[in-house]
Amino acid sequence: METKLYVKVLKYLLIVVLALLFLFPIYWMFTMAFKPYAEWTAAGGKIYWVPNHPTFDNFRTIFTRQLRMNPIAGTALRPIVNSLIVSTIGTAIAMIVGTFAAYGISRYKAGGQLPFFLLQLRMFPPIAIIIPIMIMWAFLRMIDTWYGLVVIYGVVTLPFSTWLMKTFFDDIPKELDEAAIVDGCSNFGAFRKVILPLAKGGIASTALFVFILNWSDFLIALVLTDRKWTTIPVHISKLQSALVGQLYGPKAALGVIAIIPPIVFGILIQKYLVRGLTFGAIKK
Amino acid sequence: MANIFLDNLVKRFGKQTAVKNLTLEVKDKEFVAILGPSGCGKTTTMNMISGLLKPDSGRVYFDGRDVTDVPPGKRGVGFVFQNYAVFTHMSVYDNIAFGLRIKKFPTEEIEREVRGVAELLKITHLLGVSASKLSINDMQKVALARSMVTKPKIFLLDEPLSNLDAALRNIMRAELKKIQQELGQTTIYVTHDQVEAMSLADRIAVMNFAVLQQYATPHEVYNKPVNLFVARFIGSPTINFFDALYESGRINMIDFKEGKIELSKRYRNQLNSLLKNNELVVGLRPEHLKVSGKKKNYNLKGQVVSFEPLGSKTIVYMHPDNNQGLIIKSAMESDFKPEIGDKLYLDFKESGLYVFDRKSTELVLKF
Numbered sequence: 001m002e003t004k005l006y007v008k009v010l011k012y013l014l015i016v017v018l019a020l021l022f023l024f025p026i027y028w029m030f031t032m033a034f035k036p037y038a039e040w041t042a043a044g045g046k047i048y049w050v051p052n053h054p055t056f057d058n059f060r061t062i063f064t065r066q067l068r069m070n071p072i073a074g075t076a077l078r079p080i081v082n083s084l085i086v087s088t089i090g091t092a093i094a095m096i097v098g099t100f101a102a103y104g105i106s107r108y109k110a111g112g113q114l115p116f117f118l119l120q121l122r123m124f125p126p127i128a129i130i131i132p133i134m135i136m137w138a139f140l141r142m143i144d145t146w147y148g149l150v151v152i153y154g155v156v157t158l159p160f161s162t163w164l165m166k167t168f169f170d171d172i173p174k175e176l177d178e179a180a181i182v183d184g185c186s187n188f189g190a191f192r193k194v195i196l197p198l199a200k201g202g203i204a205s206t207a208l209f210v211f212i213l214n215w216s217d218f219l220i221a222l223v224l225t226d227r228k229w230t231t232i233p234v235h236i237s238k239l240q241s242a243l244v245g246q247l248y249g250p251k252a253a254l255g256v257i258a259i260i261p262p263i264v265f266g267i268l269i270q271k272y273l274v275r276g277l278t279f280g281a282i283k284k
Numbered sequence: 285m286a287n288i289f290l291d292n293l294v295k296r297f298g299k300q301t302a303v304k305n306l307t308l309e310v311k312d313k314e315f316v317a318i319l320g321p322s323g324c325g326k327t328t329t330m331n332m333i334s335g336l337l338k339p340d341s342g343r344v345y346f347d348g349r350d351v352t353d354v355p356p357g358k359r360g361v362g363f364v365f366q367n368y369a370v371f372t373h374m375s376v377y378d379n380i381a382f383g384l385r386i387k388k389f390p391t392e393e394i395e396r397e398v399r400g401v402a403e404l405l406k407i408t409h410l411l412g413v414s415a416s417k418l419s420i421n422d423m424q425k426v427a428l429a430r431s432m433v434t435k436p437k438i439f440l441l442d443e444p445l446s447n448l449d450a451a452l453r454n455i456m457r458a459e460l461k462k463i464q465q466e467l468g469q470t471t472i473y474v475t476h477d478q479v480e481a482m483s484l485a486d487r488i489a490v491m492n493f494a495v496l497q498q499y500a501t502p503h504e505v506y507n508k509p510v511n512l513f514v515a516r517f518i519g520s521p522t523i524n525f526f527d528a529l530y531e532s533g534r535i536n537m538i539d540f541k542e543g544k545i546e547l548s549k550r551y552r553n554q555l556n557s558l559l560k561n562n563e564l565v566v567g568l569r570p571e572h573l574k575v576s577g578k579k580k581n582y583n584l585k586g587q588v589v590s591f592e593p594l595g596s597k598t599i600v601y602m603h604p605d606n607n608q609g610l611i612i613k614s615a616m617e618s619d620f621k622p623e624i625g626d627k628l629y630l631d632f633k634e635s636g637l638y639v640f641d642r643k644s645t646e647l648v649l650k651f
Contacts, residue, residue, distance in 0.1 A: 182356045183383035200373075
């Protein structure tokens with residue numbers, strides 16, 4: 001049956017409206033980052049939809065130490081580097097452990113009900129566990145260290161990586177492992193030579209997902225870091241001054257910087273994000 | 285040289301028994317089909333032969349050597365999976381060379397073997413192509429090539445033709461038979477298609493509910509099925525079954541108003557000595573059952589409900605006159621043109637009857 005024209009129009013209209021709604025905050029952040037002080041404060045009582053006098057002042061502010069606008073001792077450089085280090089290593093831990101665990105669960109039914117427990121673990125609100133963890137970390141002298149963050153990031157995102165990788169492995173027919181094993185591979189050989197290459201797409205998209213989780217964490221970094229190892233989200237929250245209150249312009253500038261790595265990562269693995277390409281081996 | 289002996293294999297999955305006390309002997313160079321409906325344990329049996337599954341009890345012998353604890357890669361078997369299991373992240377060449385590389389063959393030899401087997405299967409032009417771009421038919425050939433290239437003594441095929449379209453299936457069936465005869469491997473072929481099993485195999489192992497029902501030549505499973513299941517599973521259209529009673533030297537087919545069949549003295553004597561009780565199931569294959577408007581030997585009557593002119597023959601479907609719930613099939617000549625509602629007499633030779641014991645379901649006598 002032909003879809004009626006007005007239904008089509010309505011459908012696309014709805015899509016456009018929703019897209020604008022969701023993209024607006026990003027648009028606002030981008031423009032704000034390039035607005036001078038007079039335009040990003042509401043002090044004048046006027047709203048600027050686009051920067052009238054585009055400037056890099058906000059970026060200069062967050063990377064300079066002794067400016068009137070920047071009451072924090074450090075620049076944003078250190079938090080950016082910190083975020084890159086802890087998110088990357090945390091993601092690597094979650095991916096390596098998660099991939100092995102998921103393969104065991106998918107193929108050998110290892111752990112019985114464990115996969116389901118893993119999922120249930122994620123229903124715990126992080127705020128419920130963060131205080132006990134802070135106390136543990138304090139005893140272990142891991143507060144405000146890179147490894148303190150890396151360990152907790154790896155652990156917190158492990159259920160995600162395990163669960164996601166399990167679904168990818170479940171989609172690869174076990175006959176592929178078996179074919180490799182009949183041809184003389186060991187179990188691990190079949191995993192390394194056949195299954196891992198076929199799961200590339202799954203690994204890439206899971207890694208991106210886990211990286212974004214780690215990258216955007218605020219709560220854990222807020223509680224477990226102090227000065228040296230603060231991350232971007234924590235640093236953004238600290239950008240305020242007694243004089244003007246919230247420094248929206250510099251916050252927006254750091255926000256713009258913060259969304260670059262996930263976007264770059266996403267573009268790099270784009271060809272793997274299209275799932276299903278590798279699963280043509282089986283015709284059912 | 286490779287004969288296979290399965291000694292009392294048992295495999296359970298949880299509470300379910302997938303294979304129960306299976307003993308099977310396959311001679312060198314023999315082509316054996318394992319035939320049965322889905323879930324009957326045929327693939328499990330195959331996996332125990334290949335070593336992918338370990339039996340819960342029982343042993344597997346190749347050439348008299350106990351290989352039960354030998355890993356799959358060291359058993360010297362080639363395995364073609366139902367879904368082919370082609371490695372789509374590799375080229376066709378790499379797929380075929382996979383096993384040889386694992387076994388660390390020198391590069392020149394790999395090249396020679398791969399090209400040889402590709403030529404045999406007529407896929408030389410595909411060697412450089414990525415396996416993910418293959419059609420289903422070519423995938424099947426690559427899967428065959430990959431398992432053949434290591435020159436296994438034992439070839440295991442798990443429903444290799446079931447995903448192909450009908451035309452190619454017939455071609456590949458003939459090809460498989462030819463290849464097997466050329467290479468002379470011992471071959472085990474799992475299928476649920478009785479036509480494939482009948483046409484390819486030297487012997488057929490019919491399985492149902494985890495149990496081996498019969499292991500015999502195609503001729504024998506057709507003509508001397510050991511029980512009702514085998515009789516129903518082999519043959520197309522399926523065999524007709526009638527409930528019957530054995531009464532003082534006569535078979536009384538209770539689905540017919542006048543269903544008494546007089547038996548010749550020879551069969552009567554045999555039945556008298558073989559029957560343990562008088563409740564029978566009588567089997568009669570459609571191809572042995574003829575119908576006509578005139579009474580010949582028997583008073584059995586049926587009414588035509590439908591018919592299928594298939595070109596080479598016409599299948600006539602009828603109700604017996606005393607049981608509207610039963611359908612009888614008869615395979616007639618293609619020039620036979622009945623009318624719906626026709627009342628016809630059944631005719632058959634005494635020697636076409638299969639007599640089963642209704643309680644044990646086992647064959648008592650094939651006339």
